[in-house]
Amino acid sequence: MKKQHITCEIENKVAILQIDNPPANVLSTQVINELSNTLDSLTERDDTKVIIITGKGKFFCAGADIKEIAKINSAKEAKEFSHLGQGLIKKMLNLQKPIIAAINNVCLGGGLELAMACHIRIATDNAKLGLPEIALGIIPGFGGTQLLPRLVGRGKAIEMILTGEKVLAKDMKEIGLINLLAPADELIKEAKGLATKIAEKGFIAVSSALKAIMFASSNLPEARNEYAGSFDRGLELETSLFNKIFETEDWREGVSAFLEKRQPKFKDK
Numbered sequence: 001m002k003k004q005h006i007t008c009e010i011e012n013k014v015a016i017l018q019i020d021n022p023p024a025n026v027l028s029t030q031v032i033n034e035l036s037n038t039l040d041s042l043t044e045r046d047d048t049k050v051i052i053i054t055g056k057g058k059f060f061c062a063g064a065d066i067k068e069i070a071k072i073n074s075a076k077e078a079k080e081f082s083h084l085g086q087g088l089i090k091k092m093l094n095l096q097k098p099i100i101a102a103i104n105n106v107c108l109g110g111g112l113e114l115a116m117a118c119h120i121r122i123a124t125d126n127a128k129l130g131l132p133e134i135a136l137g138i139i140p141g142f143g144g145t146q147l148l149p150r151l152v153g154r155g156k157a158i159e160m161i162l163t164g165e166k167v168l169a170k171d172m173k174e175i176g177l178i179n180l181l182a183p184a185d186e187l188i189k190e191a192k193g194l195a196t197k198i199a200e201k202g203f204i205a206v207s208s209a210l211k212a213i214m215f216a217s218s219n220l221p222e223a224r225n226e227y228a229g230s231f232d233r234g235l236e237l238e239t240s241l242f243n244k245i246f247e248t249e250d251w252r253e254g255v256s257a258f259l260e261k262r263q264p265k266f267k268d269k
Helices: 029-043 066-070 075-094 110-117 132-136 144-152 154-163 184-199 203-216 231-245 250-259
Strands: 006-011 014-019 050-055 059-061 099-103 106-108 120-124 128-130 180-182
Touching: 006 029, 014 029, 014 184, 029 050, 029 075, 050 059, 050 110, 050 184, 059 099, 059 110, 075 110, 099 110, 099 184, 106 110, 110 128, 110 144, 120 184, 132 154, 144 154, 180 184, 203 231, 203 250
Parallel strands: 014 050, 050 099, 059 106, 099 120, 106 128, 120 180
Antiparallel strands: 006 014
C-alpha cells in the first residue's frame, strides 16, 4: 500500500492539510493527485469552510519532484506533467472555500506556485521563497509565470524568475506576495486564528465575495468565464452574486444581529 503524503485534520470548520513527503515535501505525481483528491473531498463537506495547507518538518514544499522531471523524454511528457500541476493550481484558484498557505520555511518552485494558488499566505519571517527553475535550464511549469506577476508586479516577477534567486518572506510582505508574518512556533496558531475568523462568517457570502474578488484580480485562469473581459462585466458578476444572497436566510440573520447588537448565527443557507 502506498504511503499517504497528505494528512487532513478538521476542527471548528477548518481543515488543516499537511504535506508529508520527506525529506523536502516535493510535489511528486502522487502528492499532486492526493492533494487534488483531498480538495475534492473537502469541497463536498459541510464541516469544512476554510482550508489551511502547510508542510511537515522544515519544508513547506521544495518544488516539483526533480527525479520525475529527469525522466521526461519528450515534449508530450513535459506537457502532461505541466498540465498535472496546473490542474491542481486551477482547482485551488477556483475553489469556493478559502485556502490559506501556512509557509514554514522553504517554499520553492512548485511549492511557491502552490502557495500562490492559495488565497492568503502566512509565512515565518525567514521562510525562503523563489522560483529557481531557470538554474535547471527550464521555466516554472505549474503557473508561476502567470501567478507571480499578478501578485508582485511584472518587473519584480521578471527579476525573480530570470535570476532564480531566493528571497525572504519578511521582504515580500510589502509587495504583496505574503499577507502576514508569524514566528515559527506560532505559524499554525496564527493561520488557525485567521481561518476561524473567516469560518465564523456565512459561507454563502464568503464564497460569493471570493468568486468576485478572484475575477477582479484576474487570477481565474478560465477564459471561458462568462463574465471575463471588463470592469463592467466584473460589476455584473458582483451584482449577480449580491442579488442571490438576498434569497438566503443568512443575510436576514446578519442584518438582524447587527441591529440587535449580538453575534450572528449563520446557517450557511
